[in-house]
């Protein structure tokens with residue numbers, strides 16, 4: 398008791414009393430200050446209407462698109478600068494700081510190639526103030542994490558009596574976005590870090606006429622897509638999932654991707670692009686992405702064959718025979734779990750495409766240069782209903798590409814008539830002058846024919862021919878005269894590249910073999926300890942009764958693939974090694990003493 402009194406006695410002294418008073422007064426004042434500050438901010442906030450727009454929903458894109466056009470955005474004091482243009486219509490700024498519209502900017506780029514387009518994006522976690530229809534909007538882009546998932550959000554606050562101003566803003570942003578979309582194709586890329594779709598910009602629509610394919614192919618494909626989009630009820634009545642898949646396969650540079658973009662433009666659809674071989678792509682992320690594809694769009698799976706060169710294929714999984722047989726220690730098991738988590742499997746892909754979460758009404762387009770590498774399950778009807786083979790250019794294609802490439806004098810279109818039949822006086826739209834000479838129509842046809850004669854059938858890709866013409870874009874006549882020489886050079890170059898590739902592959906094969914030999918040798922050297930699993934084998938049976946050589950127990954290891962069984966007797970170096978057949982069969986003992 399005395400001890401307690403001694404301990405408390407300093408508290409009764411004057412100094413401690415004063416200190417305590419100070420602490421109490423200070424604490425009270427601070428609490429009061431905080432309470433009043435939060436009350437004030439609560440009071441101020443009570444005047445604000447706040448709307449949240451999640452990245453997973455359309456209004457987020459509309460608003461970002463709208464914001465990217467606001468001059469105040471460019472003058473904002475905190476922003477991310479990117480040379481990746483948000484949209485061709487986005488407010489852009491040269492490095493000198495002047496705001497320019499697109500046409501001016503193009504001119505600038507011609508005059509001064511060092512000047513680059515710079516786009517402004519809202520910095521995350523910063524607030525921007527924008528004046529809109531008599532109101533000050535406070536706009537904040539935030540990143541949030543919910544249920545282990547990252548996503549972005551746009552928060553817009555405004556002082557107003559009701560939410561009419563926010564409704565108006567969203568509608569205007571939507572109208573603006575859709576107006577731009579009329580002439581553009583919006584492209585979204587799969588973000589494998591967040592498992593979300595990221596808007597990467599809008600591309601000018603590419604006219605179907607600029608794609609040169611054998612007659613009928615484009616029309617057939619377009620008609621099929623249109624027919625599908627109009628057949629929702631037909632599919633519903635028959636209980637068939639409302640989806641259609643198109644597999645475009647064939648040589649590189651033959652127009653697969655270009656055709657898809659063109660169709661998207663023609664049908665007014667957005668494109669959602671997934672590269673299955675992208676770093677970080679796994680079953681989970683793909684399923685999430687597929688669940689977030691809107692109902693009417695083009696889903697583009699690029700380089701379909703590339704995805705499964707590194708992952709675990711469905712066949713390996715389904716037979717239960719993993720590619721490498723291992724006995725996971727706890728840390729190794731964690732690695733395996735992580736690996737599984739970051740791997741894309743064929744079954745994962747099929748589930749994502751067909752699963753309940755998969756969007757209805759989407760057009761699935763898949764491209765590949767190696768159709769022979771595809772698993773038949775992936776390309777079967779129901780998943781890929783229409784297949785189109787893209788080949789190297791025919792002579793007819795070469796001729797058409799040439800005609801499309803060079804400008805020629807076209808006859809003036811007839812003057813439109815008024816309802817009374819009087820010709821209207823219309824001012825011709827000023828056209829940008831194309832570089833190079835403008836040919837007569839007949840001359841162009843003649844040159845195109847001569848050009849096509851020099852191009853070998855089904856040997857050069859359309860992209861290669863286009864590349865050659867680009868180099869001669871102001872010299873149509875010379876392009877024809879020099880094309881034979883180019884073909885020879887191109888062949889030589891391809892021969893050289895082929896040789897180099899073969900040499901590289903041969904070297905890689907040798908290297909692989911060498912590594913395999915080394916691994917085998919290392920395996921032989923590692924003697925399995927008694928009671929421990931044999932590396933590389935997945936079934937272990939301890940059969941101490943089958944053999945009675947020496948004193949140690951015997952381990953029998955069955956190779957899952959070959960059913961071959963070996964047994965080894967433990968013991969010191971220099972003692973016996975025994976091989977036996979499987980447990981039930983008779984011992985084919987080859988004992989040896991080293």
Ligand SMILES: Nc1ncnc2c1ncn2[C@@H]1O[C@H](COP(=O)(O)OP(=O)(O)OP(=O)(O)O)[C@@H](O)[C@H]1O
Pocket residue numbers: 607608609610648649650651652653654655656764765766787859860861863
């Ligand atoms: N049939 C074609 N008609 C018009 N242009 C074409 C055609 N084929 C290729 N091109 C041109 O070649 C370039 C490459 O074409 P694209 O990317 O569409 O080929 P791809 O078949 O998708 O190639 P990859 O398989 O390598 O992805 C584009 O600039 C495109 O304009």
